Amino acid sequence: MMPFDSQSEISDDALMVLFANGDGQAATSLAYRHTPRVLALAYRMLSDQAEAEDVAQDALMRLWKIAPDWRQGEAKVSTWLYRVTSNLCTDRLRKHSGKRRPAEIDSVPEPADETPSVEARLIGRDRATALQTALQTLPERQRQAVSLRFLQELSNPEVAEVMGISVDAVESLLSRGKRGLLAVLADDKMELGLEF
Amino acid sequence: MDAFDKKQDQALDALFAAAKAADPIPSGDLMARIMAGAAGAQKPAAVPIVAPERRGFGQTLSDVFGGWAGASTLVACVGLGVVVGVVSPDVVLSYLPGAELGLGDDVFGLYYESEL
Numbered sequence: 001m002m003p004f005d006s007q008s009e010i011s012d013d014a015l016m017v018l019f020a021n022g023d024g025q026a027a028t029s030l031a032y033r034h035t036p037r038v039l040a041l042a043y044r045m046l047s048d049q050a051e052a053e054d055v056a057q058d059a060l061m062r063l064w065k066i067a068p069d070w071r072q073g074e075a076k077v078s079t080w081l082y083r084v085t086s087n088l089c090t091d092r093l094r095k096h097s098g099k100r101r102p103a104e105i106d107s108v109p110e111p112a113d114e115t116p117s118v119e120a121r122l123i124g125r126d127r128a129t130a131l132q133t134a135l136q137t138l139p140e141r142q143r144q145a146v147s148l149r150f151l152q153e154l155s156n157p158e159v160a161e162v163m164g165i166s167v168d169a170v171e172s173l174l175s176r177g178k179r180g181l182l183a184v185l186a187d188d189k190m191e192l193g194l195e196f
Numbered sequence: 197m198d199a200f201d202k203k204q205d206q207a208l209d210a211l212f213a214a215a216k217a218a219d220p221i222p223s224g225d226l227m228a229r230i231m232a233g234a235a236g237a238q239k240p241a242a243v244p245i246v247a248p249e250r251r252g253f254g255q256t257l258s259d260v261f262g263g264w265a266g267a268s269t270l271v272a273c274v275g276l277g278v279v280v281g282v283v284s285p286d287v288v289l290s291y292l293p294g295a296e297l298g299l300g301d302d303v304f305g306l307y308y309e310s311e312l
Contacts, residue, residue, distance in 0.1 A: 019238065027234035035230060041221040053226045060230045064237035127214035150212045151219075181211075182204055189207065196200075196207040 006067075012077035016070040017127060035080060037087050039150060044147040047136050055092065060087045069082035082152070082162045086144055093140060127192050134184040142177035148172055 010018075010029065018026035038059050042052035063077070102105055135143050141163070148159045149170070156174075160167045182196060189196060261267040280287065 015253055019234070022239050024238065027231065027238065031227065031230050031234065033228065035222045036219070039222050039226070043220050044215075049220055052220065053223070056222070056226060057229050057233065057248075061233045061237070064234050067237075068239075088220070124214045124217055127211050128218035130210040131215045150208070178208060179206075181208065185207075185211070194207040194210060196204040 011068070013072040013193050017072070018078065019064070020067040020070065027064070030063065030077070034063075034081055035060060039082050039146055040087055041082060041085050043152055044132070044135060045086070045140075045143060046092060047132055049057065052090060055085060055088045057148050058088055079158060079161055082148060082154070083164075086148075086162060089144075090140065123193055129193075130188055130192055132187055134181045137184050138177055138180050142180060145170055146177040146181070147172035159177055175189070 008029070010026075012030065012033070015026045015030050019030065035056055037053055039056040041050060042059075046052050046055065046186040059081055080170060135146065138146065144163060145159055147156045148162055149156065154162065156167050156170050160170045163170065165173075185192070185194070186196075261270055
């Protein structure tokens with residue numbers, strides 16, 4: 001449970017100015033607002049919780065450093081963070097090229113929602129694991145586009161901005177990414193309780 | 197979109213929903229590391245407190261007269277006034293109200309007496 005964000009009504013741009021002026025509470029608000037999504041994207045890309053945490057820490061550190069030079073209205077903090085996170089993940093993936101392993105059951109975090117039944121939770125966990133494994137089989141750019149669009153819920157233009165490509169290119173990546181996921185998951189659809 | 201495409205999209209939606217529910221939650225350790233980074237990168241907010249400077253009598257006097265330039269000008273003006281008053285007191289007395297009533301004699305009487 002995140003602590004109450006007393007500055008939840010303040011825009012990211014304003015928080016950046018406050019942070020640059022030495023307001024410690026602004027740092028807390030920005031961190032609690034953005035770390036979960038940065039961590040989630042890094043985890044989708046890297047499939048490793050510890051590495052994802054390192055990337056999240058690095059991305060936020062870069063945000064703190066750029067705060068004094070932040071230009072209000074030019075870019076959204078979330079978009080900027082997604083771009084930095086994507087680049088950091090790409091760097092790590094290239095460094096570890098060939099050493100990646102598919103997601104293991106134990107590496108997939110427990111679902112945050114505790115209310116569903118045991119059976120529903122198990123199915124949910126199996127599906128999350130299967131998707132994470134399938135994501136790792138996609139080419140890096142497809143994985144990034146699918147993660148940003150369907151898991152981080154960005155719009156196509158926002159994905160295009162983060163990735164530095166056209167909206168048409170995003171749509172192409174998403175289409176190929178979805179086909180790729182379905183192809184990988186086809187053999188397990190019965191176990192996952194899916195029909196397609 | 198045909199029925200097959202719709203089923204495929206529904207299947208993917210179910211998978212994405214499961215994945216989102218399993219999104220990792222930032223640990224306390226991660227948040228502590230991030231906040232430590234913020235504290236290290238942040239400039240202090242408070243204006244630095246500067247101890248008041250001890251000022252001597254001469255410095256205070258200088259400040260009252262506007263520094264050495266102001267004090268020098270004041271001294272020069274006073275000196276000029278004294279010189280004018282001594283050399284040609286009539287000029288000074290002509291500007292003093294009541295000079296014709298002999299007030300000037302009372303004021304400068306001592307001087308004239310010493311002259312006599």
